[in-house]
Amino acid sequence: MKKEKILTSELLNIENELYSKTNILFNELIDYDSSREIKLKDFRLAELYSHRNKLDLFLSINFDLNSFEFISLIDSWDEVFEEMKETIIDDDVNTSWLHERYENYKSQHSIVDEMLRNHHASFND
Known part of the structure; x- marks a missing residue:
């Protein structure tokens, strides 16, 4: 149980670091x-x-910590990343596609973040 709590905590940190840097x-x-x-x-x-x-x-x-929510999160992040890359390469000022993809990623992040926090809180110290 303690190992799973530590792993969940680390996964939460990794996912939030990705979100923060992307943001x-x-x-x-x-x-x-x-x-x-x-x-x-x-x-x-x-x-x-x-x-x-x-x-x-x-x-x-x-x-064992992987779930469908992570697949959706990573897929939506990949879309944001590709749009960021294109925006930078093309020096594009029209960021409407980027904004749309980012909002989807942000929504997926919120779902995963809440799921991980609830899972982490379910462990007794």
Whole structure:
């Protein structure tokens, strides 16, 4: 039981770190104007992708913690990531697609976050 609580806590941390980093870059892209450069864009995309891979690896090692909600979360994150990449590559100021995909990802994150927090709280210390 203690091991599962620790693993759930770690999964919650990994998932929230991915969300937080994605949120930061998303907000910068939405607020972007041509007078301001987003620093280290390629590096930051690579960092985000690395966080996503960390989540995948954790779930593949701890497959008993995996669920349909994580599949939906990762699929929606992949869509946001691809849109961020295109927005950066094309230096696009029209971010409506990005915004739509991000809202879907944000919704999936909320579902997974609540699920993990409830699961974590169900353990007795």
